[in-house]
Amino acid sequence: MNIEKIPEKMDWNKLDPPNAMNSFLHLEYSPDVTGVDIALAGVPFDLATSNRPGTKLGPAYLRSRVFKGAKVDEVLDISIGDNLKIVDSGDYKLMGGYLLDAFALIKDQTKKILDAGATPVIVGGDHSITFPELAAYYEVYGPMAMIHFDSHLDTGMYQMCPTKEIYTHGNPFSNAMRKGYLDGNHTIQIGIRTGTPKMNDEYTKEYGREILSAAELHAISYEEAAERIRAKVGDMPCIVTFDIDFLDPVYAPGTGTPVTGGFSVYDALMILETALPGLNIVGADLVEVEPYYDPCEITAISANNILAKLVTCIAYNKLMKKEDVKEDVKEAEKEKKEEK
Template identity: 40%
Template structure:
């Protein structure tokens, strides 16, 4: 009997449509250093929806990427073993079943000793990833690049939303606030004291204007000192970048960072003890010339380069 294609009644049509950088499609994390996975869920978005198509957009444009990082002097696929496992089988419209699938998928990766690299999706997905990572490593240091703190207690009266994941993660003991840092927050607010919530919860929040005033070397130094050698999860919301460079996102904020500044910061964080990474909120319908998706692909590439440098120097 011939094998039939996957039914859209069991798996959304926008899942499992390609691989990052045309890497090998893998079925397991066994023996690998990293695994790329998609989490195409956007039902928790508060304004524009459509980031469910983010993983596919990032993978599509990632064919432009080559394996050698000239600045880091490393070939990622010579140093690392890894591949793309496809998308977690999320449930559109239902956040808790989706969390279950993401947590199970990330748990399978980390239990086999690989580092998960997840393509979102909206920022609500990170809570499920942190649940999986913390099961193995305990509370992790969070390095959070974003224009929003995502520390709201409720949005629209709901506890689970892309504006609440880190409040829930703190409540669940998944994050070590004393070693965590949030970078780049900016824009108008309903509550003028919103950025102070981070300090009340034990986090360090560095707003966008302060990062511009400090300069890149200073913020890089601050991140390293804050995190130390603590197991670290890096979460990157593409709206950290100014919409002039990354227009394809759901809740853009002006006054952000250039693509060059963004890559410069990441390239200088090789010393951190990474246990997980994600990039979220890429929304292709509002992208222009795929520049947002391409930047996201480059951010993933820079992160893979960090892992390659660390393995080479180990």
């Protein structure tokens, strides 16, 4: 019996051993984010849900359902990790049962990633976690721009209780705007298909945000959607927050509050890769994956591919910036030589 010779060029160190610990996108696990370009982290938290609980299990679930192909982005011509250090830094340490204490811990641990010079990509967890994330970004960048993919506006409770501080996964952005963490004039919410129009109009006028509803988005091209996003965000430091229920329940049944009339995974990927390159994306999160309602791992497949696209878009921007710096250095060196 002949046994084929192992290819000499095969780098076996790049293959994951069969008993390797699960990590987001099969990235290196490293709690130390010193010198890291992009740090993924899980936030297993769902104390602020209003419908189905269980999204605290989202990070572990997505780590255990990774597909190898998600590490390569053929459209952007990039592999996750090309000339960049990208890691899974593990889960945030939280206090179960204490919502505001958990928020404080989420803020502090997001700030540590930012202080290390890395770009956070957070996996939830329910959507309330974006509020303490924004508190951390605010301390570094000031008021933030935001690109928000969702079926809900997540500015609830404001109309009923405009002064009282209530925290749920349905109002992180009304709280963030009231606190000054978000700049509504550079915030766009995409795929929205719930809520009362009159209340939304009043709130929109007050804070300056833009709503690209599901009906509008279904009717325009990916390029037109990207133009709307880029025009609203401008060159401000921006966070991308992606609620998995932006997708139609056909593509993401495993979520707390599914809403019909949504979008395909292909729609999401095309909008991300058309809109995000060139923007000043300083962080992102993916939230509301609920494993118990995910038959056949449909939501896991969708979410992991969207997570990979978020990471590769951020990586693409970082690589382009590095290339620009190299060109500037070359130009400066050239000018010095000419002066001599």
